[in-house]
Amino acid sequence: MIVFNNVHKSFGTIEVLKGIDAEIRKGEVGCLIGPSGSGKSTLLRCVNGLESYQRGSISIDGTVVDATSRDIHSICARVTMVFQRFNLFPHRTALENVMEGPLYVLKENRKEVCERAMELLDRVGLAEKMHAFPGSLSGGQQQRVAIARALAMRPEAILFDEPTSALDPEMVGEVLQVMRALAGEHMTMLIVTHEIQFAREVADQVLFLDGGKIVERGSAQEVLRDPKHGRTQDFLKRVMHPA
């Protein structure tokens, strides 16, 4: 589904991705973990063309992602993204935020879009907040609207860029619960996260990135419970026992 083939990316003279090879299969949940600055977010942002890469290729169901091409928009519509800071449109209600894509990008029928958007908001537990503006919603609620917005495009895969990092601790659970449900429905997801416990539960594949390279990969069991590599062990120790 999403195939990385020797992906290289630099910002100026600094190489942030040094040859990434990986594959996320259809219906699979991939978790990208690693210390900050390791290139996980950059890698994720290359998938839907928010960043360009210099060498190698990323393809989605055989279509190569090229941030400079004119078709990049159709890739974005197929693989949507959920951001750390939600990025809801503040001048539109929760319902309008969810409807925006299908209505104006996919140009679907307004009535059907509205019904589906209401269903989606109901699914993320926010049916009663559909006419609220983002400013009046909590972080957790905003992120759930953002997930509904990403789902409304009927994407082939969803990218999550540290979806819980900007949340107060008590709101992390409600967002993870929605994501857990999606994993249960075999939505293809690629998640950058620091929630190791969550990754253990849902990930079919865990990729540990450090210094722009995949240092270790495997099932959640292999990488998170029984890491082989010293750097993975160090990282997990620090994340699990910060003090």
Add this chain to the structure above:
Amino acid sequence: MSEFLSRSESYLPFLLQGLWLTVLVTLLALCLATNIGLLWALFRTSSVNLLVVPTRFFVEFVRGIPLLVLLFYIYFVAPEIGVNLTAFQSGVLGLALAHSCYLSETFRAGIEAIDKGQIEAARSIGMRRPLMMRRVVLPQAFRIVLPPYGNNIILLLKDSSLVSVISVTDLTMQGKMLASSTFDNMTVFTLVAFLYLCLTIPLNLLMRRLETTMGVGG
């Protein structure tokens, strides 16, 4: 005082004719300047160098010329190259051109103030730039630029008095003619100033009202 009032009464119809023309010139120029200014701002913020560079040059160029000179140019010089405009048309065009350049900078500031995350969010649901501008960026930028935009409208209204110099019979022109035929400078120009204030003060209040109403709900 009573003398002032009785004189005013006889001057007023004449001045009101001018006031009407001032309003007309201002509204037409504002409409044009807003649209053209938005176009410049969109060009300036695009990633196409072929649009960015000439626009920047043009805006800097026009902003560097006094409005009065610009009006003279359109009214007196343009006919020599075969472009014949009436005084009224020249006035509207000159005001619109000059203010489109001021407004474009205001609009550009508004567009650039939009959080990058908004643009990424719009892109990540497949929006192309025109749609993103229309649905995401401009509605938010509009709120940001409302106060400076209101300020610009008032400046434009006051600048419209310059068209009197190329013989448009606006409020200022009518005042000048009235003053030179009656020698009653005191009454006439007091009235002229008062009539301008009758336009600018309500406009100010309206803009402030609009800012408060636009502030809620988002």
